Amino acid sequence: AQKVTQAQTEISVVEKEDVTLDCVYETRDTTYYLFWYKQPPSGELVFLIRRNSFDEQNEISGRYSWNFQKSTSSFNFTITASQVVDSAVYFCALSESPHNNDMRFGAGTRLTVKP
Amino acid sequence: EADIYQTPRYLVIGTGKKITLECSQTMGHDKMYWYQQDPGMELHLIHYSYGVNSTEKGDLSSESTVSRIRTEHFPLTLESARPSHTSQYLCASSESGGDTGELFFGEGSRLTVL
Numbered sequence: 001a002q003k004v005t006q007a008q009t010e011i012s013v014v015e016k017e018d019v020t021l022d023c024v025y026e027t028r029d030t031t032y033y034l035f036w037y038k039q040p041p042s043g044e045l046v047f048l049i050r051r052n053s054f055d056e057q058n059e060i061s062g063r064y065s066w067n068f069q070k071s072t073s074s075f076n077f078t079i080t081a082s083q084v085v086d087s088a089v090y091f092c093a094l095s096e097s098p099h100n101n102d103m104r105f106g107a108g109t110r111l112t113v114k115p
Numbered sequence: 116e117a118d119i120y121q122t123p124r125y126l127v128i129g130t131g132k133k134i135t136l137e138c139s140q141t142m143g144h145d146k147m148y149w150y151q152q153d154p155g156m157e158l159h160l161i162h163y164s165y166g167v168n169s170t171e172k173g174d175l176s177s178e179s180t181v182s183r184i185r186t187e188h189f190p191l192t193l194e195s196a197r198p199s200h201t202s203q204y205l206c207a208s209s210e211s212g213g214d215t216g217e218l219f220f221g222e223g224s225r226l227t228v229l
Contacts, residue, residue, distance in 0.1 A: 035217070043203070047218065047219070050217060101171065103218070105150075105157065108156035
């Protein structure tokens with residue numbers, strides 16, 4: 001069965017520090033999709049990125065970057081030069097089907113960025 | 116910005132009351148979902164729908180029920196609320212198609228049952 005583990009429950013950093021949020025997943029499928037979502041205090045989850053299992057290329061979007069390594073079943077998320085507005089709960093998720101009904105979320109990592 | 120709305124945002128009710136959490140989306144998405152988010156943050160799928168008149172239970176057993184009479188509307192009902200139902204309920208939608216895509220979430224309905 002698929003599983004997503006976010007071992008870091010809470011992380012606190014000072015503004016401008018870099019921070020990496022870890023995500024380890026388990027799946028028996030060769031085709032799967034990985035996601036990161038951000039949940040700010042307002043409550044709604046906001047989509048950040050999707051990666052499919054055939055694309056191990058790392059991605060950078062502004063201050064955000066993602067490191068996908070199939071060899072270690074990890075999909076880590078790094079925020080460079082963190083800002084107070086980055087404070088939120090971040091979820092990693094895994095889906096094995098094209099229908100989203102099997103999407104499994106990790107327990108989330110609460111990131112606090114202090115000024 | 117996602118066009119998916121949930122009401123009420125906060126609800127405090129007594130045990131035994133019937134409640135309905137509303138969820139509406141204006142994106143024309145066929146797929147809609149209800150997630151329950153524990154106080155410890157983890158999300159669990161409790162219901163989903165692939166379209167009008169389609170409803171399925173998710174992997175977390177729930178005493179709630181859902182209906183999908185219109186594409187844009189996916190309400191969740193608890194016939195008799197109990198303190199164990201206290202949680203945050205998140206509604207989401209996604210586009211149809213063979214490629215798994217992002218979920219668009221509402222802001223959630225935080226339910227407290229006394």
